Amino acid sequence: MRRAVLSFAAITIVASLAASQQRTLTLEECVRIAWGEQPQVAIAEKSWRLAEERLKSIRANLFPQISAGYQFRRYLSTRIGFQIGVGQVQVQEPVEFKETSLSVSQLIFDSFQTPLQIRQAKSQANASFHAYERNRADIALQVAQQYLEVLRARALVRLQERVLERARRLLEAAEAGYKAGTAAKLDVLRAQVQVRNAEVDLLAAKNQERIAMLALRNLMGVSDDFAFDITEPAEEPYEPPSLTECLAQALRQRPEVKEVEYQRESANIAKQLARINTLPIVNISGSYNRYPSTTRTTDKEWALNLIVSYPIFDGGRVKAELEQAKLQVEQADLNLKRTLDNIRLQVQQAYSNWQNAKERLSAAQEAVKEASETARLTEEAYKAGAVSLIDVINAQVALAQAETQEIQARYDLLRAVYAMRHAIGEINRYFAQTTNSKVRRKISGGASLLLSRKRQRMAIGE
DSSP, rough: OOHHHHHHHHHHHHHHHHHHOOEEEEEEHHHHHHHOHHHHHHHHHHHHHHHHHHHHHHHHHGGEEEEEEEEEEEEEEEEEEEETTTEEEEEEEEEEEEEEEEEEEEEEEEETTHHHHHHHHHHHHHHHHHHHHHHHHHHHHHHHEEEEEHHHHHHHHHHHHHHHHHHHHHHHHHHHHHHHSSOHHHHHHHHHHHHHHHHHHHHHHHHHHHHHHHHHHHHOOOTTOOEEEOOOOOOOOOOOOOOHHHHHHHHHHHHHHHHHHHHHHHHHHHHHHHHTTTEEEEEEEEEEEEEEEESSOSSSSEEEEEEEESSOOOOHHHHHHHHHHHHHHHHHHHHHHHHHHHHHHHHHHHHHHHHHHHHHHHHHHHHHHHHHHHHHHHHHHTTTTTHHHHHHHHHHHEEEEEEEHHHHHHHHHHHHHHHHHHHHHHHHHHHHSSSOHHHHHHHHHTTGGGGHHHHHHHHOOO
């Protein structure tokens, strides 16, 4: 009881620290946390481990099966007897049977069914492993995209704050001009409308940032009491190889390709097994039994079993299973073709998006420079009475649009980089390499902050 109370107190302290302390996570840390906490990845891992255990179970049939047993039976034996002066009577005698046995059996031959089943189970295990890798890659891409979406929303909040500051500065200039008699009251009203619109846009931008952060937390699979912030990713030059090389890399590295290839291999083996069932099946096995203590007359025995079976009539079951296996092979071939076509399309789209974002960013940066200078000169001209307030407002709107496009292009380029890494099948390796031992120690040190309510209850039970 005392231990449970202490455990509960410790967990309460951890929860309070998690609520009060806010950590700053990098993109690599967020991906690693998602790999450990996201149920989608955990389910895929369990499926892979289940397939591995199924393979071990089938492979065990190749080894000798050794078992020990003990039997005890007590029963009444009834027999008919004769007694002088009485005649026929029933006699009941208690009988006991005791036996200790040691048995060894070995499968020798079963028309190659067990070796084929082992190959099939191995193919299924390999397919499950690559499905697990596919889920990890998908989660890594989703976390990276949403991470950048939070940063984009945050950049737009900062932009709206600057827009609001410019609108207020313009309102001050309009009020000063109105007091000096150089501006009309209409200019003041128009400037006030700009301020109100900027305030509304700022509130909307802050809400979008909050929504984006909630989506990131959901993708990472963290509990509500885990407080954290994120930081801008380190800038690193990225230049993918040619489109032809990207396509070749994708076909070599994408886990989806290996997954469907192993699924097709499993379907081909299933067809071989179904074809075997249409032929005479030969099963040869041997056994040896030893009875160290027994009430029977035999203390050891061995046997060599030969069984030959052939389905004469089964209602068409074997033929239907063979046709089903053939259709599954054809389905696997079509699934492979569809997967390869989808991967080619994804690589081409990712490559095009990367090129487009790179070009748009360069153009948007130049547009921001020109729009910023135009807005500055227009504002100065308005103070001098050379232009109207409408000209200033139009210049500020154009500047805000240019800055918005620059922010969008900048984060679109980053998103395109991670989409490109995912498309060519290297995103898992990228995050595994960039997460060094220091990052892993930080994640390990913060693991207690990630205790969900279910894990906390488990810890109290311990």
